[in-house]
Amino acid sequence: MRLLLNIILITLAILACYIEGIYLYFWPPQPEKAIYLTIRSRRTFSFNQQEALEVNRKKAFALYVPVYRYIPPKIEASKKKFEEFGRAVTIFQEKNQKGVEGLRLQLQTDFGVTLSPTDIIHIVKYRDLNNLLEGILTIEESILQNKILEDTQHLPGKNTIKIKNPNSEGTVTHAVDDLIALEKARYLMEEKVRQLFWQVDKRVLDPVLKVCMTTLQPNLKYDQIENERRLDKINQEFPSGIVSYKPGDVLVPFQKILNEKDILLLNAYQKQIMAGIYRDIPWIIFTILFMVAFYNLFLSKILVNGFRYEPPYRFLLSLLITTVLILKGYLVFIAFPIYGLPFCLLPMLIIFLNHGKIIATATTLVGAMLASLFTGPTYEILIFFTFGGLAAVLVSSGLRKRPQIIVPSLIVGFINTLGIIVFTLDWQAVAYQIAPLQSINMHALVEIVDAALTLEVAWAAIGGLAAGPLALLLLPLLEIGWDTASTFKLNRYIDLNRPLMKELLSKAPGTYQHSMTVAYLAQSVGEVIGADTLLLRIGAYYHDIGKMMNPKFFIENQFNGENPHDVLEPRESARIIVNHVRHGMRIGQEAGLPKAVVDLILQHHGSQLMEYFYNVAAKTYPKSTIQVEDFRYPGPKPQSVEAAILMVTDAVEAASRSLEDPTRKKFKKMVRLILVKRIVDGSFTHPLSVAGKKARPQKDRLANRRGR
Numbered sequence: 275m276r277l278l279l280n281i282i283l284i285t286l287a288i289l290a291c292y293i294e295g296i297y298l299y300f301w302p303p304q305p306e307k308a309i310y311l312t313i314r315s316r317r318t319f320s321f322n323q324q325e326a327l328e329v330n331r332k333k334a335f336a337l338y339v340p341v342y343r344y345i346p347p348k349i350e351a352s353k354k355k356f357e358e359f360g361r362a363v364t365i366f367q368e369k370n371q372k373g374v375e376g377l378r379l380q381l382q383t384d385f386g387v388t389l390s391p392t393d394i395i396h397i398v399k400y401r402d403l404n405n406l407l408e409g410i411l412t413i414e415e416s417i418l419q420n421k422i423l424e425d426t427q428h429l430p431g432k433n434t435i436k437i438k439n440p441n442s443e444g445t446v447t448h449a450v451d452d453l454i455a456l457e458k459a460r461y462l463m464e465e466k467v468r469q470l471f472w473q474v475d476k477r478v479l480d481p482v483l484k485v486c487m488t489t490l491q492p493n494l495k496y497d498q499i500e501n502e503r504r505l506d507k508i509n510q511e512f513p514s515g516i517v518s519y520k521p522g523d524v525l526v527p528f529q530k531i532l533n534e535k536d537i538l539l540l541n542a543y544q545k546q547i548m549a550g551i552y553r554d555i556p557w558i559i560f561t562i563l564f565m566v567a568f569y570n571l572f573l574s575k576i577l578v579n580g581f582r583y584e585p586p587y588r589f590l591l592s593l594l595i596t597t598v599l600i601l602k603g604y605l606v607f608i609a610f611p612i613y614g615l616p617f618c619l620l621p622m623l624i625i626f627l628n629h630g631k632i633i634a635t636a637t638t639l640v641g642a643m644l645a646s647l648f649t650g651p652t653y654e655i656l657i658f659f660t661f662g663g664l665a666a667v668l669v670s671s672g673l674r675k676r677p678q679i680i681v682p683s684l685i686v687g688f689i690n691t692l693g694i695i696v697f698t699l700d701w702q703a704v705a706y707q708i709a710p711l712q713s714i715n716m717h718a719l720v721e722i723v724d725a726a727l728t729l730e731v732a733w734a735a736i737g738g739l740a741a742g743p744l745a746l747l748l749l750p751l752l753e754i755g756w757d758t759a760s761t762f763k764l765n766r767y768i769d770l771n772r773p774l775m776k777e778l779l780s781k782a783p784g785t786y787q788h789s790m791t792v793a794y795l796a797q798s799v800g801e802v803i804g805a806d807t808l809l810l811r812i813g814a815y816y817h818d819i820g821k822m823m824n825p826k827f828f829i830e831n832q833f834n835g836e837n838p839h840d841v842l843e844p845r846e847s848a849r850i851i852v853n854h855v856r857h858g859m860r861i862g863q864e865a866g867l868p869k870a871v872v873d874l875i876l877q878h879h880g881s882q883l884m885e886y887f888y889n890v891a892a893k894t895y896p897k898s899t900i901q902v903e904d905f906r907y908p909g910p911k912p913q914s915v916e917a918a919i920l921m922v923t924d925a926v927e928a929a930s931r932s933l934e935d936p937t938r939k940k941f942k943k944m945v946r947l948i949l950v951k952r953i954v955d956g957s958f959t960h961p962l963s964v965a966g967k968k969a970r971p972q973k974d975r976l977a978n979r980r981g982r
Contacts, residue, residue: 279591280566286595287562290602290648291316292555295547303532303540311606312528315519316650319543324514326538331512338508340428341436341445341501342494355489358384360404367398374398385488393481400478406471410486413466417490421452422459424492428501429453438497456492463490511535521650522612558647569640573633586629589756590637593623594644596748601645612649613694614733617641617659618666618686618741619748622679625670626749626760628806628870638663658693662738665689674765674808679742687738694734759868767812767867774819774865781822784830788927789815795923796916805915813874813920816867820858820875824850830928844891848884848905855879855907877917878924880957881909911957918958922948 289296294313303309359381366377374394382388389397397403421437429435429450436445454462467483512535519525525543526536573585597620604615620641624634642659649655669682749760769775779786793814800807818828825831827838827850839847858875888905912918925948933940952958 276587276591279588279595280570283591283595283598284562284566286598286602287566287644287647288559290598290644291558293602293606295544295551298540298544303526303537305532305534305537308529308531309526309536310529312524312609313526313540313543314605314612314650315521315523315525315543316547316648317521319519319525319546321517321519321539321542323512323517326542327512327514327535330534330538331508331514334508334512335505336431338505339434339436339447340432341438341497341504342423343438343497344440345491345493345495346440355385359485360407363398363403381485385485387485387488389481389484393477396475396477397481400475403478403482406474406479406482407486409470410467410483413463413470414486414490417459417463417466418493420454420459421448421494422456422492423453423494424456424496426453426455428496437494438500453494456490459492460487460490463487521652521655524609524611527609528607558651561647562644565640565643569636572636585633586756589627589758590624590629590633592756593620593752594637594641597641598644598648602648605649611730611733612655613658613690613730614737614740615645615649615659616737616741616744617645618662618738619745621663621666622670622682622741622745623748623752625667626673626745626762627752627758628761628764628809631667631671634667635664638667654697658690658697658734661693662686662690666741673761676746676762679746683739683742685738686741687735690734690738691731694728694731698728698730757869759870761808763868764808764812764870767815767871768808770815774861775815778819778822782818782825782828782831784833785818785821785825785828788830789818791927792817792920792923795927796919799919799923800916803915803919805919809870809874810916810919813871813878813916814923816858816862816871817875817878817920817924818854818858819861820854820856822861823854823857827851828854830931839887844887844894845904848887851884851887852907873913874917874920877910877912877914878920879907880911880917880921880952881906882921882952882955882957911959921952921957925952 294311294316297311298313362377362380362384366374374391377398378389378391378394381394400406423429432450434447434449435453436447438445464483464487467486468479471479511533525539526532530536532540570587573587573590597617600619601615601617604610605612621634621638624637625631639660642656642663645659646652646656666682666686669685673679673682749762752758753760753763775786778789793811796810796814797807799805800810821828821831826835827847829837842850855876855878859872862872862875883902884905884907888900888902891900891905912921922945926945929944929948930936930941933944
């Protein structure tokens with residue numbers, strides 16, 4: 275199982291590094307289709323938009339259709355102009371004015387046309403001027419039925435245009451061949467006028483036509499604002515700069531409908547990745563294999579030599595696998611920055627499940643290395659995860675209630691934020707500003723710090739704050755799946771008002787008092803050697819709950835009364851005494867005690883020999899009829915420092931009540947005797963027990979026992 279979990283961890287770590295590349299290789303991105311993974315840059319990546327999008331940009335501009343606004347023909351305005359022209363000439367005729375300079379200046383002002391005095395004289399003398407003007411106006415009306423442009427500078431290479439009507443919001447597409455330029459329209463107007471009024475004297479027709487031509491204006495106007503807006507949109511869609519992406523930056527978010535720009539971006543990124551894949555893969559695989567192998571060697575060869583029990587390999591490997599899945603799931607299904615990763619839930623879970631700071635630290639370092647490989651293999655990211663994880667290890671211990679998780683979450687969020695600021699702050703600029711101590715530019719320093727306070731800083735804080743609540747969500751699943759108990763779960767059983775403790779007090783008050791004393795002794799010893807004092811105290815409370823089934827058969831509940839064992843056969847007495855362990859296990863399981871506490875109930879006597887009843891039997895019956903196993907507890911032997919402490923303190927408390935005239939010297943002798951007997955009996959020789967290992971200097975033993 276352990277080998278299988280290592281293989282799964284290695285495989286998942288490698289896949290986490292290259293899952294996006296595998297996805298793009300087997301499912302190439304298609305335009306107008308959604309992508310089902312968030313694609314992030316695994317390294318520094320520069321996207322040359324000028325090079326990649328130039329062809330598409332030119333194509334987009336070539337296909338662009340210009341927009342014109344339609345201006346309704348101002349026929350009435352043209353008529354008014356004609357009437358003004360005719361009225362001016364008529365008034366001049368009626369007044370019989372002799373000078374033409376005034377009329378010439380008026381026509382120049384109203385129509386922008388400069389006529390010679392001779393032209394004015396010919397127009398004034400022409401008697402059928404009104405009919406001539408009405409005929410020209412009719413021709414102009416027919417010309418204005420066309421789509422007339424002032425100029426055609428925006429039409430080269432275009433086949434159509436879009437026309438916006440002032441009375442509607444939409445546009446209508448027209449072929450460029452249906453359009454005419456203002457110059458051509460005036461040419462057509464002049465040609466038709468000359469064809470229709472060929473009999474009119476040219477000395478009259480030419481100046482009149484010159485004046486009337488000024489009233490013909492274009493009815494289509496190039497919409498400068500709308501066209502600039504649409505052209506800017508094309509420039510934004512196909513920019514021409516160079517965009518740089520840092521490791522972990524999002525290239526394309528999850529479920530985005532891809533456009534051509536996204537396709538070109540992904541293709542350019544994939545091309546760069548493929549160029550260095552044969553250099554990166556061996557390094558990535560070697561690093562993952564080395565870290566996993568080192569982690570296993572650390573647990574099995576380094577840690578176990580000085581630890582109180584065998585590390586929970588399967589749990590720790592499974593937790594690393596779960597963490598990789600959670601973090602990678604965040605990266606591929608959410609488009610948030612990588613600094614929002616709740617990486618610190620890994621060390622928090624280990625601490626909350628009472629596996630100690632040493633294991634939490636080693637697991638954090640391995641997890642940080644693996645996470646940095648598939649988020650962005652840079653020193654900054656590795657250091658960011660490492661510092662945050664180590665901070666979580668330091669501040670998550672000693673919590674008793676779930677609401678207290680807010681404190682380590684805030685601290686981790688602060689450490690994450692501080693780390694990002696340190697990484698992003700321009701230290702060269704800071705040094706330049708504070709170098710002249712007498713004239714420090716505080717305003718410039720504030721601007722430098724503000725520049726470092728990017729969105730990544732906020733996400734780093736969020737990632738730290740989210741780690742604690744997420745760890746609390748996962749704790750119940752881990753407790754059920756691994757039949758273990760967190761600090762928060764254990765803390766519930768320290769309350770002496772729980773029904774089981776009340777029942778113990780009422781049915782076996784002597785055992786209750788004995789348990790309280792053992793709890794005090796065990797906690798005191800645990801504090802000295804660095805054991806789990808919370809587990810020790812709870813284990814001491816419940817270690818003898820099986821005595822409730824037959825309380826009078828245990829000396830602490832007899833209160834100097836009759837001893838039932840005086841009339842029982844030694845084997846029967848031994849059976850009753852042994853059964854309190856089995857009864858305690860059953861009662862504890864039925865009451866829902868954590869497995870760690872039930873294990874202490876089973877192990878607190880180990881497989882030690884009940885010497886008193888064995889000696890009575892040896893004196894009463896032939897030795898050939900006596901089996902030593904009948905007078906031994908079923909075990910198992912202590913498998914942890916906590917179980918060994920509980921065994922010794924339980925025996926010390928029971929033996930202390932038999933001392934007459936107790937002194938410090940007698941107590942020391944008694945404790946030493948109890949320890950020697952259990953060592954000789956092999957109570958501490960379990961292969962996973964610290965006590966069974968080869969003796970070593972006291973300083974070294976204490977140092978190793980303080981591993982948590």
